[in-house]
Amino acid sequence: MSGSSLDWVYGFWKSLSPYAYARAEDEVVILPPNLVYKTNRTGVDLLDHVGKGGRLEDIPGFSEERAREVEGFFLSLKAAYEGRPVSLERVAYGFDFTRLPVLGEIALTYRCNNRCRFCYAGCGDGGEGLASASPGEADELDTEGWKRVIDVFKDEAKIPFFSFTGGEPLLRPDVEELAAYAVSRGLRVNLVTNGRLADPSRAESLYASGLATAQVSLEAPAAALHDDLCGAAGAFEDSVAGIRSMVAAGISVQTNSTLTRANRDALLGMPRFVASLGVKRMSMNLFIPTGAGATASGLFFPYAEAGAFVDEARRRAHEAGVDFFWYSPVPMCLYNPIARGLGNKSCAACDGLLSVSPRGDVLPCSSWPEPVGNLLSDGFSKVWFSDGAAWFKKKRYAPDSCAACSSFAACQSACPLYWRYAGYDELRGCKEALRW
Structure with missing residues (x-):
């Protein structure tokens, strides 16, 4: 999978970014209407990179395997935003799920x-x-x-x-x-x-x-x-x-x-x-x-x-x-x-x-x-x-x-x-x- 096959990602995140928020402090993605998904620092950094106009293929170590992982990440994000079922790793909810308010x-x-x-x-x-x-x-x-x-x-x-x-x-x-x-x-x-x-x-x-x-x-x-x-x-x-x-x-x-x-x-x-x-x-x-x-x-x-x-x-x-x-x-x-x-x-x-x-x-x-x-x-x-x-x-x-x-x-x-x-x-x- 080449970086060019992920070109849809840039338009998608640009259209979503006014309504979505990736927060590094507690590694969450907040989607409207105030839906909170746990990610990790890599996910937050990836969204920040794309949001600032960066190209995925410019990320050090980007490969075919990484491209498939990135595609899966953005497809899951798209499904969550559209209210469709999302296949995600289940993270047990706890009282420290978020550190800051939503x-x-x-x-x-x-x-x-x-x-x-x-x-x-x-x-x-x-x-x-x-x-x-x-x-x-x-x-x-x-x-x-x-x-x-x-x-x-x-x-x-x-x-x-x-x-x-x-x-x-x-x-x-x-x-x-x-x-x-x-x-x-x-x-x-x-x-x-x-x-x-x-x-x-x-x-x-x-x-x-x-x-x-x-x-x-x-x-x-x-x-x-x-x-x-x-x-x-x-x-x-x-x-x-x-x-x-x-x-x-x-x-x-x-x-x-x-x-x-x-x-x-x-x-x-x-x-x-x-x-x-x-x-x-x-x-x-x-x-x-x-x-x-x-x-x-x-x-x-x-x-x-x-x-x-x-x-x-x-x-x-x-x-x-x-x-x-x-x-x-x-x-x-x-x-x-x-x-x-x-x-x-x-x-x-x-x-x-x-x-x-x-x-x-x-x-x-x-x-x-x-x-x-x-x-x-x-x-x-x-x-x-x-x-x-x-x-x-x-x-x-x-x-x-x-x-x-x-x-x-x-x-x-x-x-x-x-x-x-x-x-x-x-x-x-x-x-x-x-x-x-």
Whole structure:
């Protein structure tokens, strides 16, 4: 096999490189949407060499045998990116699979024009939780402060992708400036929003800044229930208008819905509704009883019932021609997302996720109220490799029954905030044999 027979590799990696990232620090390749594959230093160096315009035949010791190995490597990478089965060496997952985060999120503000009953931060006027400790603009980093955070994401955390979230990030007029800055630093940026402020002019401005994707919260396919859950009359109409504006501007929109007891039945109608808006991707996550949600009645939805719902929602999404994503961790003894092709859904707190609050505090995740340090005043390494962060990364919160399970490394006992609220009764009688 000659080097010329591998010419397809150069065009393939050039087209993929804006969306993929090879990281030498922990020898991983990160593919969209945040899929992580373990490689080795040779693989990372190979991708770096090709990405810089190098020719494969110029590599010292390149031979027919090496050419076949290189072809297999890139064919596997191509299959992984396209979502096809990949024949790879299996590497046992452990708590040190990655050394650095995979993605980040920046809560620009806790101010919000909704007051969702399930909000993890308790945003909106009079909200409780994280938002009550950081209620206004005076408690938010300014534009230059956020640019420093973005620099840390790029230079120290070495993540390829992050989201602006909140609160409602579009309440800040500098979203476009920050998005453009992040893009100039080689980062991909997503917006997590309720969409209510995304009128046609703002949507076009966001797209022009380099922001190509947005996730819009939509809690029901009808106004009455959505507005009730979001605590704001007219919220549904505004959010739908925002989705239409962003789609028209060229932004790729994905909806996200929080599964609660109150909207469980209605959400099964969401796939057809989002398809009618021209949206091709939707996601759901499980209500986390913290912040405002900790005292919300009638919303709690147990792990034991989540699996059947996810399977049905996914089936309906397939019928509607919409890609479906499930985000929340669920104990694998109750529901196994890996076996269903949904990927690993273990808790990402201080592990795959770097979450930054409006003050610059690093939270284990956006729902956890106690920070493990401040990204700017303490520095990334001090915070990320601290004992406090390790408590989450090593899953030291796991109950004994989970820690002793043979599937613990893959499952990692789901969400500690869930267990803090609900206790462990659902795990009684759980066997190590997974429910497929």
